[in-house]
Amino acid sequence: MGKADRKNPELCPPTHSDEIKVSFPREHVMLLTFNRPKALNAMTASMVSDIKNVLDWFEKEPYLWVVVLTGEGRIFCAGADLVDWKRREEAGATKDDQSVVADNPHGFGSISRRCSTKPIIAAVNGGAYGGGTEIILNCDLVIASDDATFALPEVKVGVVAIQGGIPRLARIAGHQLASEMLLTGRNVSAKDAATRFGFVNKLVARSQVLSTALAWAAEITANSPDAVQSTKRALLLSNQHGSVEDMVLTHVWSKESTRAFKSSNIKEGLAAFSERRKPRWVNPTKL
Incomplete structure (x- = not known):
């Protein structure tokens, strides 16, 4: 950042x-x-x-x-x-x-x-x-x-x-x-x-x-905003789907999940962990 x-x-x-x-x-x-x-x-x-x-x-x-x-x-x-x-x-x-x-x-x-x-x-x-x-x-x-x-x-x-x-x-x-x-x-x-x-x-x-x-x-x-918002989407979907499998498959292809997988924040989080430092997150891109 x-x-x-x-x-x-x-x-x-x-x-x-x-x-x-x-x-x-x-x-x-x-x-x-x-x-x-x-x-x-x-x-x-x-x-x-x-x-x-x-x-x-x-x-x-x-x-x-x-x-x-x-x-x-x-x-x-x-x-x-x-x-x-x-x-x-x-x-x-x-x-x-x-x-x-x-x-x-x-x-x-x-x-x-x-x-x-x-x-x-x-x-x-x-x-x-x-x-x-x-x-x-x-x-x-x-x-x-x-x-x-x-x-x-x-x-x-x-x-x-x-x-x-x-x-x-x-x-x-x-x-x-x-x-x-x-x-x-x-x-x-x-x-x-x-x-x-x-x-x-x-x-x-x-x-x-x-x-x-x-x-x-x-x-x-202090956490990745991409990961937090993708997790929140999963929580919302959990209230809408009775089946765990349906919820997981719906979530993994959601816009929030796609952004979390492809954003620079996931790369930054993994790099910060391996380098033993605090991550420097950036604002999520607009969906």
């Missing part, structure tokens, strides 16, 4: 409202912060639009390899802003709710069903509810404060956690534990989320949530 490659380039994310914040705290890492602390970072339609535009840009930016998601204030995300939802319905600004789900391939907050080949880390301060938990279930790594609580309480207000949360929780926790959360709508402690339900990787003090998530992001960016 040349000297110019090591410097943080001029990164210009799409224009967005102050409902989100975007920063670049580490090399190759983007931090996306939900920024409606007074509303517990509940999602509005405009906030979802901002997140979609920024994440679509992130996906295409070769310099950025990992995104960390967090929430400003005392909670990660309280789900949908039901007040905003009701206001838009009264104004006739919403369409059929089933169509909203079907026409949005990225899911709740433009995250809960997003199939990104770049790692997504959730830094969860205080907890998450409803769609906020659905977002977390689609993240690759979850760092949470030890006082956090989680819930999928949709049934309590007559709706359904249909933005990807149900199948993901069932795969992670199993049918019975998923049913415990989904059918009762009860709150789950951080400890139970980590040990019983299995969707939290690490619990830390609230003051250490973001720094820990960024440290894990740095650990990922």
Whole structure:
């Protein structure tokens, strides 16, 4: 990697409202912060639009390899802003709710069903509810404060956690534990989320949530971005294929796998290993 490659380039994310914040705290890492602390970072339609535009840009930016998601204030995300939802319905600004789900391939907050080949880390301060938990279930790594609580309480207000949360929780926790959360709508402690339900990787003090998530992001960016993104594609395919053989054959011919086999990073990794030095990775080529 040349000297110019090591410097943080001029990164210009799409224009967005102050409902989100975007920063670049580490090399190759983007931090996306939900920024409606007074509303517990509940999602509005405009906030979802901002997140979609920024994440679509992130996906295409070769310099950025990992995104960390967090929430400003005392909670990660309280789900949908039901007040905003009701206001838009009264104004006739919403369409059929089933169509909203079907026409949005990225899911709740433009995250809960997003199939990104770049790692997504959730830094969860205080907890998450409803769609906020659905977002977390689609993240690759979850760092949470030890006082956090989680819930999928949709049934309590007559709706359904249909933005990807149900199948993901069932795969992670199993049918019975998923049913415990989904059918009762009860709150789950951080400890139970980590040990019983299995969707939290690490619990830390609230003051250490973001720094820990960024440290894990740095650990990922120390690896070949081509290999990481090819591995992430394999993880996504593992959720789509019941057969190991089908998954392997689909993955080996994927664009990410082809790039990993043919990129300069695989040569650099092997050379660095034989020369007993740290590898000098370059940004992946655009697919």
